[in-house]
Amino acid sequence: xxxxLSILPLLVxxxxxxxxxYRGAFWLDRLAQIVSYGAVLLxxxxxxxxxxxxxxxxxxxxxxxxxxxxxxxxMGASVSFTQLRDLEELVRLGTIxxxxxxxxxxxxxxxxxxxxxxxxxxxxxxxxxxxWALIAAQVNWSxxxxxxxxxxxxxxxxxxxxxxxxxxxxxxxxxxSNHLFSIFFGFWELTRYPLNxxxxxxxxxxxxxxxxxxxxxxxxAVLLGKPVPLLGDFAAPVALLAGPVLVLIAIAHWRYALSxxxxxxx
Amino acid sequence: MTxxxxxxxxxxxxxxxxxxxxxxxxxxxxVTSEYTEVSAVSDIGxxxxxxxxxxxxxxxxxxxxxxxxxxxxILVPSAGTLSVLGRTPHLExxxxxxxxxxVFGQRSQLWWDLPVIDSFTLHQRIYDIPEARYxxxxxxxxxxxxxxxxxxxxxxxxxxxQRMRAEIVMSLxxxxxxxxxDEPTIGLDVVAKDAVRKxxxxxxxxxxxxxxxxxxxxQDIETICPRxxxxxxxxxxxxxxxxxxxxxxxxxxxxxxxFSADPGPLPLSTATLTSDEGLRKHYLLEREDVSLVQVLGxxxxxxxxxxVALHEPDIEEVIRTFYQRRNAAAAVS
Numbered sequence: 001x002x003x004x005l006s007i008l009p010l011l012v013x014x015x016x017x018x019x020x021x022y023r024g025a026f027w028l029d030r031l032a033q034i035v036s037y038g039a040v041l042l043x044x045x046x047x048x049x050x051x052x053x054x055x056x057x058x059x060x061x062x063x064x065x066x067x068x069x070x071x072x073x074x075m076g077a078s079v080s081f082t083q084l085r086d087l088e089e090l091v092r093l094g095t096i097x098x099x100x101x102x103x104x105x106x107x108x109x110x111x112x113x114x115x116x117x118x119x120x121x122x123x124x125x126x127x128x129x130x131x132w133a134l135i136a137a138q139v140n141w142s143x144x145x146x147x148x149x150x151x152x153x154x155x156x157x158x159x160x161x162x163x164x165x166x167x168x169x170x171x172x173x174x175x176x177s178n179h180l181f182s183i184f185f186g187f188w189e190l191t192r193y194p195l196n197x198x199x200x201x202x203x204x205x206x207x208x209x210x211x212x213x214x215x216x217x218x219x220x221a222v223l224l225g226k227p228v229p230l231l232g233d234f235a236a237p238v239a240l241l242a243g244p245v246l247v248l249i250a251i252a253h254w255r256y257a258l259s260x261x262x263x264x265x266x
Numbered sequence: 267m268t269x270x271x272x273x274x275x276x277x278x279x280x281x282x283x284x285x286x287x288x289x290x291x292x293x294x295x296x297v298t299s300e301y302t303e304v305s306a307v308s309d310i311g312x313x314x315x316x317x318x319x320x321x322x323x324x325x326x327x328x329x330x331x332x333x334x335x336x337x338x339x340i341l342v343p344s345a346g347t348l349s350v351l352g353r354t355p356h357l358e359x360x361x362x363x364x365x366x367x368x369v370f371g372q373r374s375q376l377w378w379d380l381p382v383i384d385s386f387t388l389h390q391r392i393y394d395i396p397e398a399r400y401x402x403x404x405x406x407x408x409x410x411x412x413x414x415x416x417x418x419x420x421x422x423x424x425x426x427x428q429r430m431r432a433e434i435v436m437s438l439x440x441x442x443x444x445x446x447x448d449e450p451t452i453g454l455d456v457v458a459k460d461a462v463r464k465x466x467x468x469x470x471x472x473x474x475x476x477x478x479x480x481x482x483x484x485q486d487i488e489t490i491c492p493r494x495x496x497x498x499x500x501x502x503x504x505x506x507x508x509x510x511x512x513x514x515x516x517x518x519x520x521x522x523x524x525f526s527a528d529p530g531p532l533p534l535s536t537a538t539l540t541s542d543e544g545l546r547k548h549y550l551l552e553r554e555d556v557s558l559v560q561v562l563g564x565x566x567x568x569x570x571x572x573x574v575a576l577h578e579p580d581i582e583e584v585i586r587t588f589y590q591r592r593n594a595a596a597a598v599s
Binding site: 101263 | 332339340341342359360361363364368373375384387392393420
């Protein structure tokens with residue numbers, strides 16, 4: 001089994017090599033990403049110049065929320081988003097059939113043969129902002145908080161990858177999945193802000209059916225010692241468990257979707 | 267001989283959202299949850315032995331690709347049992363994948379932006395092909411299909427014929443026991459088609475690779491596949507040797523005799539005269555057991571016979587006769 005894993009770096013290498021066929025476009029894309037996310041961050045900063053606080057969060061705290069979300073999203077989406085968004089196309093054109101006849105896990109092949117290095121732009125922007133915000137915001141650092149920071153970031157990455165995988169996998173059943181991705185990104189934009197500023201209905205949704213609160217608002221609130229709506233004292237363990245639990249659900253869902261695959265025709 | 271592939275009463279039905287015609291109908295389609303069942307494959311059974319080359323033939327939508335997808339484990343049959351290499355394909359898809367090769371004529375398995383050889387290397391790793399065997403297979407197949415000149419070229423720069431040759435070579439690098447090909451010659455020019463056909467026939471003959479091939483092109487079957495499975499409207503309508511189909515349909519061979527001087531009317535007992543142009547006479551050989559030598563014997567050596575041409579009924583003709591008779595029979599009953 002272990003030596004099978006050695007194929008994965010080769011897949012990544014081949015994908016990167018493919019991308020480098022168009023390296024000019026690649027770097028231009030990254031620049032565009034940094035500028036567009038930078039603009040969002042700037043908007044939050046301008047807002048904070050006027051209002052000082054947003055839901056009880058100050059500028060460094062919101063910058064921490066923004067960069068934590070961007071980093072977790074970039075890491076989770078690099079192992080899921082473009083690959084699963086394109087699954088719809090693979091199903092429609094029947095290309096997925098060629099992957100299903102290979103002696104390799106289809107999800108692993110799909111993910112690693114399309115591992116999106118394009119998220120470099122997000123990461124280049126997120127890391128300096130995150131480092132600055134962790135220093136500027138009032139975090140009570142201890143071994144416990146440091147460990148929580150690392151593992152909640154990992155958990156948030158898993159939440160992102162799992163939710164995207166589940167949405168993408170629906171293409172195997174319904175051929176289309178892009179409408180679900182639109183809903184996903186609708187909620188995803190809300191994760192740049194503290195959970196408590198939203199009406200309770202949205203809070204409930206983001207903690208349950210569309211569990212995106214775990215990619216930013218919940219773990220960052222715990223890190224800053226702020227109250228988390230609805231979860232209260234359970235916020236820390238739930239934030240850590242959300243990722244692994246969703247990964248298991250996503251695996252089960254992927255298998256189910258694959259068993260329901262009917263081909264797109266022919 | 268044990269069967270490599272066993273199909274017993276295999277069916278595949280697809281549930282399709284019921285569609286209503288027209289603009290209003292489009293809205294109706296959106297809000298109703300009615301389904302219609304479409305049968306792509308109905309109650310099909312056959313055995314395929316090791317080393318056979320089988321052509322799976324039928325018009326568009328007859329369920330050819332669906333059958334291939336069930337045999338390769340991509341789709342789950344709705345009814346019946348299917349066994350490939352002793353395994354149920356959809357339950358042991360990955361185990362089977364190691365021992366089969368699959369080529370989809372319209373779906374590339376090569377990496378579009380990378381040199382052909384890179385896809386081959388990845389294939390070697392995925393299928394754990396030992397270095398020596400890989401090198402040996404690559405060399406042999408590349409020579410046979412003349413791949414060597416473009417192994418280092420990006421796939422996107424290849425012609426369709428070159429790409430298809432590369433696809434076929436890749437599918438054979440791991441020495442599969444069975445090679446499934448779904449429309450392998452579609453869109454190829456005459457030269458490329460010919461190269462692919464000859465190669466497949468040789469692989470089947472010399473390496474004993476079992477070949478299952480779906481096609482529209484009857485010439486593929488003629489060159490590669492002694493056995494023919496024909497489907498129409500999801501059902502099996504013929505399974506047997508191409509030769510037998512010919513014989514069963516009584517498609518006669520046509521014979522043309524050309525003389526240096528008009529020998530006059532020349533009726534024969536071994537063949538039926540169909541038209542007489544004087545110097546050139548056309549006959550039909552209706553009986554399979556009559557050989558050309560017998561006919562020429564009857565003509566005799568003293569008639570000034572200059573040239574002889576024998577036309578086997580081409581497969582298109584045979585199949586056309588078959589479908590016509592079938593439809594006529596269906597109309598009567």
